[in-house]
Amino acid sequence: MKEEIKMARIEVRITINEQTKIKNKANELGISVSAYMRKTALNHRIIIKTDNEMIRQIRFIGNNINQIAHRLNINSDTLNYLDTYTQMEEYKQMLQLIIDKIRKI
CATH class of the missing domain: 1.10.1220 (Arc Repressor Mutant)
Structure with a gap:
């Protein structure tokens, strides 16, 4: 057209x-x-336009969350839940920063 x-x-x-x-x-x-x-x-x-750094960070967070889920499924009796919760909170904060950056656009 x-x-x-x-x-x-x-x-x-x-x-x-x-x-x-x-x-x-x-x-x-x-x-x-x-x-x-x-x-x-x-x-x-x-x-x-694509922000390659933002995509890299989201992939990093996703991979780490998958690793945590895998550890929870395999070693639930020996896993330190406080450490896992702390890691998840850190990833949540990182994702919130990315979301805030996207909303500014």
């Missing part, structure tokens, strides 16, 4: 602070300010 040529313009007055925020959000998403404004104004889904 051939993309329609964009000929029309709309002018909007915003504060310098708003302009900075809009530019930063578009930058974080890896798209132009025009594309960002069109997508948000027309309620289109915005697909964020």
Whole structure:
């Protein structure tokens, strides 16, 4: 499908602070300010660019949770539950930081 040529313009007055925020959000998403404004104004889904470090951290947390679950299933009588709980809380906090970062976008 051939993309329609964009000929029309709309002018909007915003504060310098708003302009900075809009530019930063578009930058974080890896798209132009025009594309960002069109997508948000027309309620289109915005697909964020992949953050490889964030994906690596989520995989790391997932692997560690799987290891903990495996240990619980195999060695439930000898496992220190306090250590396991502490590890799970650490992973929960790490995931919350990642979620907070995603919500800022």
